[in-house]
Amino acid sequence: MTQTINIMPLSNEGFTENTRFQVYTDRQFDKIEPLQKLSEEQRFEMRVVASVLPFRVNQYVIDELINWDDVPNDPIFQLTFPQRGMLEPSDYDLMAQALRDELPRAEITQLAREIQGRLNPHPAGQQEMNVPMLDGEALDGMQHKYRETVLFFPSQGQVCHSYCTFCFRWAQFVGNKELRFASNEADSLHRYLAQDSSITDLLITGGDPMVMKTRHVVSYLEPLLKPELEHLQTVRIGTKALTFWPQRFVTDDDAQELLDLFKKLVDAGKHVAIMAHFNHWREMETPIVREAIRRIRATGAVIRAQAPLVQHINDDPDVWVRMWRTQVRLGIIPYYMFVERDTGAKRYFEVPLVRAFEIYRQAIQQVSGLARTARGPSMSAGPGKVEIQSIIELNGEKVFVLRFIQGRNPDWVQQTFFAKYDEKATWYDDLVPAFGEEKFFFTDEYEAMCNTEGHLAGE
Structure with a gap:
């Protein structure tokens, strides 16, 4: 049993409203x-777009x-509700036309699958190149693209409290098992981590692992304290829960148990990093x-914030x-500004790289x-x-x-x-080498990796 930590206030007085999770699809x-x-x-x-791309929002x-x-201009509305231009x-x-003709559900689903297949559901070789072997x-349900970091997709966390309209993992949520990453094999995860001392970071991702009950989180994370996993230094948890359901850390029945787990990991010498996704300052304005944020930080866990730069939501340096x-004031560490990935509703959200750089430069x-x-x-x-x-x-x-901030070959x-x-240009694949060069310095090696099934940088 973990020891209860003393985080004041111990009561949830003032945070009792909106504690019942009510979701809409x-x-x-x-x-x-x-x-x-x-x-x-x-x-x-909205119904047309939601027949192809996932929709889920809560009260x-x-x-x-x-x-x-x-x-429809509100940025959080754009973040959560489908728009025709997607x-x-x-x-x-x-x-x-299929909806107007009231075609059978099976035919609508088949049409949706065809459209989804044209939306690059798994960019950057996720299904082909990043799968580890043991x-x-x-x-299944794991990715190992970079030498130091393993991604794990717990089967109980393959949903979110709400869905982001621009999400590059949208294919996880459309009901097509062939497009999903998911695993409930905690033992395989721990054995894989134990056999490779070069792995220092585990990223629990999804979906959103914070939709899981704490008992499931404990089953994945407590075994990381075993001596054979001493080389694993950092536990990262990728989550949007601070935006979509901050009650997870305050008023949920097992919120205290979750905070106890964070503190237990920290006290044992692990670095616990909550990889929070904040797309707009408005998401950090409510009292809850x-x-x-205060309760998580009191455990010794660190919150880092990342987000893609997307049209209609935050394509403005002032945002x-x-x-x-706001993040610095709240004790959160700004971490990444991403470029919207080449998948899903990218056509609606993408920003030219020239503009993206200017927004970053003007903001920084x-x-x-x-x-x-x-x-x-x-x-x-x-x-x-x-x-x-x-x-x-x-x-x-x-x-x-x-x-290169990170590369399949660490030498890059x-x-x-x-x-x-x-x-x-809006994405890496749109770019060509400068100065008359035929290819980038890494092109030949990367193409060789693509032709080697299951390749992992550093192997």
Whole structure:
């Protein structure tokens, strides 16, 4: 049994409202009261998009985070509710006609699968290249792309309290088991970690692992304290719960047990990092999220904040300035500004790389050094995490200056390379080498990796 920690206030007085989790999916659009203010056509457009891309929202988000007087422009509304522009016009028209014709559910599902297949459901070689092996068998529900870090997808955490409309893991939530990562094999996880002393970090991800009951979290994380896993230094938990359900850390029945677990890990010498996803400063304004942040930090766990740069939500340097300043004030460490990945509703959310760099540069100039821990704009591409460092003119040519923050081959890390300036480029794959070069310095090696099934950098 873990020892109860003394986090004041011990009572939840003042945080008793909105403690019952009430969720809505596309089948309950008509039960979301504020949506009735929208036109019938707007609600139909939502149903069309939600027939292809996942939709899930809860009452806390509806009541506390969305300014319904500013819909559809409100950033949290854009973050959680489907918009027509998320689908290609031709795909939208196909699904809209299918719904108008009231086709059988099976035919609508089949059409949705066809459209989903055109949305690059698993970018950057996730299913082909990142799967670890143990005793000659592939470990489902795990990814090992970088030498030091293993990603684990617990089967009980393959959902979220609400879904982000831009989520690059949207394929986890559309009911197609072939597109999902999930594992409930705690023993295989621990054995895999134990056999490789170069693994220092475990990232529990999903979905959102904070939808799990604490007893499940304990079953995965407490065994990390065994002597054979002493080399595992950091436990990361990727979660959006601080935005979508901060009650998880305050008023849920097993919230205290979860906090006790964090403290037990910290006291045993592990670094516990809550990898929080905040897309807008508004997400950190409610009293209960402030209390959740305070309670997590009191355990010794560290909260780091990351988010993609996306149109309609935060494509404004002033939003990032206020967000980073708020995070520093609350004791959260700004970590990453990502570029929206090339999957799902990217067409609606993508920002040209030129604009992304300018937003980052203008925002970082306005904050103190404590907020300049935020790295970016960063693209989590096939070869690794590629950062846009600058846009300059060199040898008479305007170029992107790029750098590996992380790479499939650790030797690539911190190496700089150059790509031709392209004001329309929105992703790594749009870029070509500068100065007349035929390929980037790592291209041949990366292509060889792609042709080696199950390759892991460092093997």
